[in-house]
Amino acid sequence: MSGEDKIKAEGICDVEDTVFVAVGKNVKEGKSVLSWALKSFAGRRICVLHVHQPNHLFSSKDGKLSGAKLKQHMVKACQELDRLRLHKLLNQYLLFISQAGIQGGKVWLEINNVEKGIIHIIEEHKIRWLVMGAAAETHYSKQLSELKSSKAKFVCQHAPMHCQIWFTCKECLIHTRSMKNSLSSSSESLSSPEDNGGTEMRNHVGNGYEDLNILENASIPANKIVKVEIKGDYSTLHEAHLHCATSQPLLEEGSFHGKASNDERSRVEQALMDAENSKQRALEESVKRWRAEEDAREAISMAEASYRLFKEKQVQRKEKEEIFAKQKEEIEELKIQHDLCLKKLQMIREKKPVLESQITESSCAGKELEEKIIQAVELLISFRKQRDEMQIERDNAIKQVNRFRKLVQDDANEYCIKNFFSISFSDIIEATQNFDPSSKIGEGKFGSVYKGMIHDVKVAIKMLPACGSFSDLDFQHEAESLSRVRHPNLVTLIGICSESRSLAYEFLENGNLEDHLACRKKSRPLHWQHRIRIAVEICSALIFVHANDPCIVHGNLRPTNILLDAKFVSKISDFGVHLLISQTEYSNNDDPEASVYVDPECIDKRQLTVESDVYSFGVILLRLLTARPASGIVREVKCALESGNLGSVLDSSAGDWPIEQVELLAYLALSCCEKDPLNRPNMLSEVWPTIEPMRDICKPNSDLNTSSQGSKSQKRIPPHFVCPIFQDVMEDPHIAADGYTYEGDAIKGWLYSGHDTSPMTNLKLDTCDLIPNYALYRAIQEWQQQS
């Protein structure tokens, strides 16, 4: 249905008879135009024409909306606002119309711009009469004589020719655009009283419009009721309708001519009254709506404010949530720390009673110790008297012993020099029971060895070859020189018989090393500690003879020449024997077993050197470690070391070897057995520093068959090594102000328990200071190492 049909169908007006008044948003200006139209076309149907431009303030393009829901909400709010604004605008006009009196109006809403919208409406509804403003508000003046508004100019130019338009300003007609063609036989231009077409208008009235009295001061019928209704889906805004219509069919045009009868008059009056009432209600309704609009606007602004507040709150909430999350993390951390602290506290609490009891025990022990110290000191003082007495007795006894010793020594020396060192052959015969085989203890390459007693001294008598190039005097002289070479690890030559070329040596109870390594003659295998100690002792003796002036090279060092005394202390025998026999005799003896120990270089060059003894020492060392036959021993040990399996060649009967030291000894032994003498180590500078520290691990212990422990315990402790309080050898000697040296702990305990007197003299100490006695400490250390 077209707009015109709609108008007609709704019975509002006939387009051809209706004067349309175009009003804008500016109510003041609109009222001015409307007022002119009402005045100029009083009695004619007036239709308010408002082309509405929806407000797009809140469109999504302005970027103020976000989120689908919010957008939807805001678009709705926008539309509602728009609707309310339009409503308000129209209400203002309707109020004005109702006050002024008007028959009806219709509004078309277009989303186009206003100018085009007006043209469009004129065209669509074939509007013939249109009144509109001629000036924008800025140009608004009574002197206006031409169209100022761009809107008016546009409409004036583009409006269809069948439409006559009056342009007004401040209720004055500024310009009239006459219709240029006649649409129908009845279409004539309608002139306002103010324009030139006024006559034409009157004529027009006379030609069928005589019921329209266009009077300057036309009174507004009081019984006109205006009803306002908004129809359609406003959101589309393409052609929504605001419908203003009379509550009843408009007053017939003839009602103003006074032709009606009395009944009719009364009906008209009644109708007018009804209309008046309706108008009143409409007014009230308008006021209500106005208030509602105000409320709605307020609500919208409140909604907007609320929305802004909501956004702010949202941001604040987010910030608070972040702060809260941080605080939560901090609390969690604090909680963990708190738990840890609690655990620690718990542990400390659990330990507390134990510590307390320990403290109590310690203090008790301290008190006990103090008491013991006091008792010891008291005891000491009482013993001191006894000691002093006994010391006097001891000194007297020592003096006597020394006197006797001197006497004995003098006798012995005299005897040795005169009688013993030079042994008679008869003594030799007697000692050996005339060389009885039962007295024979061994057979060397130079002769037999017998055991026997000469002047109650147990000796081993070695019989050298009787024939020789040496004279008796030379022999005696050489032997005397050898007898002066004394070392704890050399067998002492104590006498000779020049006549029989016999040498009398100190007798060693445990025979030779070879027998022990081979476990011959019921001998038991030696423990590894003994073996290492023997190696150290041999090394020591060799260094000693090599350092002798003149240097003595043994030249025949082998296990049969290493003898063991009753305490298994090893001693080298036969040193310097080659000096007592001729070179021919010495070199003639080719013992294949002995040759394994002989330096190959020495065999080649027939010359004895210090390095020859080094070589022999190397082979002996290998024998001590392995107890294997000397022949091929160097190769075997070398292979074992190379394959990392030294344990396979070690003598397991020696106990659990300390593998680290043994490996060191094996390498040392092999280096001693180097073919080139220059590659062999020096005994003093290389062998001794390696081997000597091992003496510590060879200290005798309970499982060893040795009497050395007994000897140590029996050894007299120097009295000044003993603490006067603890009565034991001091480990940390300190000198007190009384000049006495005490064990550090003992004297400290004495002083800390409140004493300020000397435990020895009982006199007051000048000071409680203690000075470490380093000299005594070193002396005690040395003494302990020797024992």
Ligand SMILES: Nc1ncnc2c1ncn2[C@@H]1O[C@H](COP(=O)(O)OP(=O)(O)OP(=O)(O)O)[C@@H](O)[C@H]1O
């Ligand atoms: N002072 C001694 N005390 C105890 N036994 C001894 C003593 N001297 C020698 N013997 C014993 O006599 C054995 C023979 O000694 P001797 O020195 O004559 O020959 P050897 O050492 O076996 O060989 P070599 O003739 O090459 O030295 C020794 O192996 C040892 O058992």
